[in-house]
Amino acid sequence: MRKRRAAAAAKSAGVDGMLVTHLPDVRYLCGFTGSNGALVLVGGRAMLFTDGRYTGQAKAEAVGTKVVIATKPAVVAACEWMAAASVRRCGFDAANTTVAGLETMRKALRSGASAARARRGMFVAVGPLVARMREVKDAEEIARMRKAARVGCELFEGMLTYLEAGLTEAQVAATLEYAARLAGAEGMSFDTIVASGVRSALPHGRATGAKLPKRGFVTLDFGVILDGYCSDMTRTVHMGKAMPGERDVYHSVLEAQEAAVAAVAPGVTAGEVDEAARSVLRRVKLDKYFSHSTGHGVGLEIHEGPRLAAKQKQVLEQGMVITIEPGVYMPGRFGLRIEDMVLVTAKGGEVLTPSVKAWIEL
Amino acid sequence: MRKRRAAAAAKSAGVDGMLVTHLPDVRYLCGFTGSNGALVLVGGRAMLFTDGRYTGQAKAEAVGTKVVIATKPAVVAACEWMAAASVRRCGFDAANTTVAGLETMRKALRSGASAARARRGMFVAVGPLVARMREVKDAEEIARMRKAARVGCELFEGMLTYLEAGLTEAQVAATLEYAARLAGAEGMSFDTIVASGVRSALPHGRATGAKLPKRGFVTLDFGVILDGYCSDMTRTVHMGKAMPGERDVYHSVLEAQEAAVAAVAPGVTAGEVDEAARSVLRRVKLDKYFSHSTGHGVGLEIHEGPRLAAKQKQVLEQGMVITIEPGVYMPGRFGLRIEDMVLVTAKGGEVLTPSVKAWIEL
DSSP states (O other): OOHHHHHHHHHHHTSSSEEEOOHHHHHHHHOHHHHHHHEEEEETTTEEOOGGHHHHHHHHHSSSEEEEEEEEOHHHHHHHHHHHOOOOEEEOOOGGHHHHHHHHHHHHHHSSSTTSSOOOEEEEEOSHHHHHHHBBBBBHHHHHHHHHHHHHHHHHHHHHOOOOTTTTTHHHHHHHHHHHTTTOSEEEEOOOEEEEGGGGGTOBBBBSSSSSSSSEEEEEEEEEEETTEEEOEEEEESSSSTTTTTTHHHHHHHHHHHHHHOOTTOBHHHHHHHHHHHHHHHHHHHHOOOOSSSSEEEEESSSEEEEEEEOOOBBBBBTTTEEEEEEETTTTTEEEBBBBEEEEEESSSEESSSOOOOOBBO | HHHHHHHHHHHHTTTTEEEOOOOOHHHHOOOOOSOOEEEEEEEEEEEEEEEEGHHHHHHHHHSEEEEEEOOOHHHHHHHHHHHHHHHHHEEEGGGGSSSHHHHHHHHHHHHHHHHTOSOEEEEOOOSSHHHHHHHHHOOHHHHHHHHHHHHHHHHHHHHHHHOOOBBBBBHHHHHHHHHHHHHHOOSSOOOOOEEEEEGGGGGBBBBBSSSSSSSSEEEEOOOOTTEEEEEEEEEEESSSSTTHHHHHHHHHHHHHHHHHHHOOOOOOHHHHHHHHHHHHHHHTTTTGOOSSEEEESSSSSSSSSEEEOOTOOBOOOBBEEEEEEOOOEEEETTEEEOOOOEEEEESSSEEEEOOSSSOOOO
């Protein structure tokens, strides 16, 4: 089904074959989860090229796709096969193909064609066709993402009884990741962020040996991978009593976050959602401390389209799963971020990560 | 120092500027560890372009490099700056630049040049200059890699008292990764492989819900990231008493692994080291079950050059850190792999992962 849609999209783009090498795209289209694979779509046929490590796995996973175990690099074998099949115009994704990779593909497509043949095939950038398909999740994907998001929430709630001053950020990350594994996670979506005290002012503060303070913020930003799909959420809690200003800033970020969630609906542009968050912070003169975009799509990869940033014209569609994650970072003082995963529904946005967002003092 | 060497290599390649966008290369050259950065080397100058999330971090990490906080994408800002600086021929790494990325770079280099200027800059693929530099580790890198490898060994030894029949592979991975975090790891080098029983025949069997058997192999392949540098090691142990043939296969793989380690020396080709392992397995007719290459370089990334595969002509140099990891995989039966990290020294190869490789029955 997905392969047929991709092949149809390729045909519309004016090519008679398509080479898919970006592994999340390969997985999305044919189910194969290995670390080396090239998928060819030609005239209703789908062929997966991989290597001897994946003989059994490829056949088990890529049901309905012919599997070829190549002794050459998979992409070379795929191109030579296309040449032999007389593919004239082969589509590829310029955003996920390196300049050197394209050169290799071109050579293989030429060398695979018989010398006698007058016309040889060529590669044509067809845009991120598969990436665009992946932005809108189907029912099965949404079910998996709900589950991943729910596991994320359970992990966060477990953290609330565990966090205490004196633990290192690394210990917190270790405990969170251990619990994630036991909950069935295949891995984490990205390096777990635990940013405490003055380090909370770093938007991307990976867990370090720094100790959680007696008084100050702790930002937890993490995600699990479950059945291939990523979750992503952020909560910021406060150790001990708030210091002057902290509570006000927290509530401004929360208001911005909730305004952006409320703005989510099919037909709304990504830029409008970003502006919903940014305008709240502008009103209280905190916008200059909101130094990143409001969110991004999420799925098989932690960062997918659409991009929710200022002035982005892309229109949200039902079935997209996005993050909404405004934050405020005051260098040398403190910072915080609040993030949900949100499913775009027919009516608006459904938060997939319903963990409490109210001010928490531990 | 590294920046100067890279600039000199670029000059030899015939360019008057270089744009480095591959993040491990950026880190290697200037120390910046953020997730968005573009480094420009022009005439003895080094400029790092990044975004507002990294204002503090970039200045703290990239000592000796001018930091520019861009509001545009970092790579666009970098190209526009080069255009303004009249860079004519700008080197880039085709293996780490996408086709779409190069197009963006070209546009920015053009738009950044003043309309009045007759000659505009162009991009020139200069090969993996920085990747080649990174293959040979300096003393500081070797010290970090020794430490990462040692932590890996300690983790493996801890596993020996923990492994028992009935634990799931996922529990084993969780426990290993938790211990890694507590030992100071910033993360794992790659998805931890725990492949037990019949799953040991999968060269890349990620940890699943499968339970460790009462009798059968368990392969552990894992690595930690410490101070940015990856470790990588594999050991295979046997739960319960060996079944017919298992011990012989184990010793053949061990013999192959040790033969390849013994073959490591400066001046030897990567293909010769591969052949040292492969010929041992060929002698006992197991070579057809050795379905991958013998090893790879390791450092800031888990897979770096050189590639140790059949017929590879690249010559090993003192200071390279490589893996030696032959394996045998008999589909539906069992498999095993034994892997060390090896430093190429003046005299030969020094194993950085000295954990026991003798047959272990638990």
